[in-house]
Amino acid sequence: MFTALFGSVELGLIYGIMALGVYLSFRVLNFPDLTVDGSFVTGGAVAAIMIVSGYSPILATLAAVGAGFIAGSITGTLHAKGKINPLLSGILMMIALYSINLRIMGNSPNIPLMREDTIMTMFQSFWATLPFDGLMTSLFTTLNLPFTPSTWGILLFAIMIVIVVKLFTDFFLSTEVGLAIRATGDNPRMISSLSANTDRLKILGLGISNAFVALSGAIVTQYSSFVDVNMGIGMIIIGLASVIIGEAIFGKGSIFKITIAVIVGAVIYRMVVALALRVGFLETGDMKLITAIIVIGALVVPRLLENGKERRRKYRKARKIKEQYGGEKSVAATKSDL
Amino acid sequence: MLQLSQIFKVFNEGTTDEKAALENVYLDLKDGDFVTVIGSNGAGKSTLMNLIAGNLTPDVGKILIDTKDVTRLKEHERSKLIGRVFQDPMAGTAPSMTIEENMAMAYSRTRKRSFIAKGVTKSRKMFFKEQLESLGLGLEDRLNAKVGFLSGGERQALSLLMATFTDPSILLLDEHTAALDPSRAELITDKTKEIVSKNELTTLMVTHNMQQALDLGNRLIMMDKGQIIFEAEGEEKQRLTVERLLEEFQKIQGNQLANDRAILSH
Numbered sequence: 344m345f346t347a348l349f350g351s352v353e354l355g356l357i358y359g360i361m362a363l364g365v366y367l368s369f370r371v372l373n374f375p376d377l378t379v380d381g382s383f384v385t386g387g388a389v390a391a392i393m394i395v396s397g398y399s400p401i402l403a404t405l406a407a408v409g410a411g412f413i414a415g416s417i418t419g420t421l422h423a424k425g426k427i428n429p430l431l432s433g434i435l436m437m438i439a440l441y442s443i444n445l446r447i448m449g450n451s452p453n454i455p456l457m458r459e460d461t462i463m464t465m466f467q468s469f470w471a472t473l474p475f476d477g478l479m480t481s482l483f484t485t486l487n488l489p490f491t492p493s494t495w496g497i498l499l500f501a502i503m504i505v506i507v508v509k510l511f512t513d514f515f516l517s518t519e520v521g522l523a524i525r526a527t528g529d530n531p532r533m534i535s536s537l538s539a540n541t542d543r544l545k546i547l548g549l550g551i552s553n554a555f556v557a558l559s560g561a562i563v564t565q566y567s568s569f570v571d572v573n574m575g576i577g578m579i580i581i582g583l584a585s586v587i588i589g590e591a592i593f594g595k596g597s598i599f600k601i602t603i604a605v606i607v608g609a610v611i612y613r614m615v616v617a618l619a620l621r622v623g624f625l626e627t628g629d630m631k632l633i634t635a636i637i638v639i640g641a642l643v644v645p646r647l648l649e650n651g652k653e654r655r656r657k658y659r660k661a662r663k664i665k666e667q668y669g670g671e672k673s674v675a676a677t678k679s680d681l
Numbered sequence: 682m683l684q685l686s687q688i689f690k691v692f693n694e695g696t697t698d699e700k701a702a703l704e705n706v707y708l709d710l711k712d713g714d715f716v717t718v719i720g721s722n723g724a725g726k727s728t729l730m731n732l733i734a735g736n737l738t739p740d741v742g743k744i745l746i747d748t749k750d751v752t753r754l755k756e757h758e759r760s761k762l763i764g765r766v767f768q769d770p771m772a773g774t775a776p777s778m779t780i781e782e783n784m785a786m787a788y789s790r791t792r793k794r795s796f797i798a799k800g801v802t803k804s805r806k807m808f809f810k811e812q813l814e815s816l817g818l819g820l821e822d823r824l825n826a827k828v829g830f831l832s833g834g835e836r837q838a839l840s841l842l843m844a845t846f847t848d849p850s851i852l853l854l855d856e857h858t859a860a861l862d863p864s865r866a867e868l869i870t871d872k873t874k875e876i877v878s879k880n881e882l883t884t885l886m887v888t889h890n891m892q893q894a895l896d897l898g899n900r901l902i903m904m905d906k907g908q909i910i911f912e913a914e915g916e917e918k919q920r921l922t923v924e925r926l927l928e929e930f931q932k933i934q935g936n937q938l939a940n941d942r943a944i945l946s947h
Binding site for chain 2: 515517518519520521522523525526529530532533534535536537538539540541
């Protein structure tokens with residue numbers, strides 16, 4: 344149980360990078376970009392094939408980021424220059440990427456990385472030279488905790504990388520171009536009257552969004568030592584779930600807070616899934632259904648709570664007014680009542 | 682300086698909905714000119730605005746701003762030279778962004794936007810504060826407030842400031858007080874007068890309000906059916922009254938007056 348939760352925190356942080364990408368497209372650009380399902384795999388596929396071909400895992404990961412950027416920019420171009428509806432642009436790109444991903448993977452539906460060096464194993468071998476894991480293990484045993492994680496390295500690595508991406512996002516959205524990108528999602532008419540090329544900004548924004556998604560895909564692939572051409576299915580919903588859960592819990596504040604919320608949302612999502620899968624009658628195949636239910640819940644529950652709060656507020660107010668002004672009877676409805 | 686020569690624009694050409702929006706329009710604004718444009722609905726005022734701003738391109742004709750031919754430039758390319766305030770108070774600002782962020786975006790209008798430089802810096806904040814103080818609405822104390830929380834009047838005042846504080850070659854005001862209540866409309870009108878005269882901005886203002894068209898600016902243009910049918914400048918404009926304008930209109934149009942008086946004089 345705890346091991347599963349620990350793993351879901353690690354994984355949640357890595358998926359948090361993807362969620363930040365989805366936040367960029369869905370929330371900042373107001374563009375429901377379905378490219379994500381494809382570009383996540385593109386990231387994994389590019390990283391895997393390069394690692395298998397003997398390139399450095401760092402170079403492979405960077406190449407994955409570049410591939411994701413290109414995929415996103417093409418979706419943006421389809422929409423901005425081709426005047427194709429946003430949803431359709433994303434779907435077209437997603438479908439196209441399925442074939443492209445297969446090509447990248449040399450027409451095999453999956454690539455294992457079992458005995459390869461990955462960015463994870465690289466960090467892990469550096470981490471092993473530090474005494475931290477041993478210290479934590481002895482601490483956990485003395486505290487008599489029910490489990491001891493075999494390593495904290497991966498968790499730390501995931502935290503570091505997701506924080507780098509988060510800080511980059513915060514910074515980028517505060518630059519002159521970043522502000523213009525936010526305005527493109529918020530009020531395109533205004534920002535184009537302020538000499539900003541909204542077409543180009545959309546292409547750039549979607550490029551960066553999918554670069555994040557591909558980075559996440561590349562790291563997930565190296566984390567699980569495996570890439571599968573179908574691993575992107577439903578990814579957009581997972582990203583959206585993270586964004587919505589984060590917003591539902593933390594509200595909508597400054598960009599700095601929202602990006603934290605999105606990452607925490609991604610972790611919570613993973614934990615909920617991990618817990619749900621431990622329920623006896625649920626199977627691994629039910630994952631997508633669980634995801635859909637979580638998203639629906641995150642969308643509907645806050646509104647229900649809000650409605651209830653409003654009803655109670657009105658009820659209290661009505662009672663207070665009644666005490667102050669007496670009952671309704673004293674109000675003259677027509678002149679004849681006087 | 683703004684020059685329009687031989688502008689023609691037809692919508693839905695060759696269909697039964699064909700409508701000549703502008704026909705052979707010439708317009709020449711000298712530096713510092715403040716021109717008000719009046720006319721009934723469908724006279725071509727909005728088309729004129731959109732042609733200058735670059736939302737539309739003319740079928741025939743040339744548009745020059747500061748002697749630069751901008752006829753084929755897209756809106757975002759042209760808007761380096763143009764400050765614009767829309768009729769809808771919601772149109773000129775980004776609601777989910779803060780006042781200072783909105784100001785920063787307007788500040789970047791005349792320059793190339795940087796990938797590295799922050800939009801809001803300490804020194805810019807000081808400058809924005811100073812500019813907002815001139816509005817006298819207390820917005821300078823709310824730099825971090827989201828614009829969506831401001832009232833329509835406040836948002837329009839902010840839009841006006843954002844369109845003007847970077848010293849545009851041309852200022853376009855598109856019935857920018859029409860959607861406000863009378864007291865707010867008056868406030869924005871006053872601010873417009875103040876800002877335009879202080880910065881000596883070359884301005885083109887469309888309005889439905891004849892009194893406003895008479896009170897503001899040094900030139901007045903009346904449009905009808907896609908043509909400029911009456912112009913007054915300087916002293917001649919100062920002597921104009923709403924009655925005289927309606928008379929002029931009657932002289933030229935005659936028949937349709939009863940219909941148009943209702944629209945023009947409200």
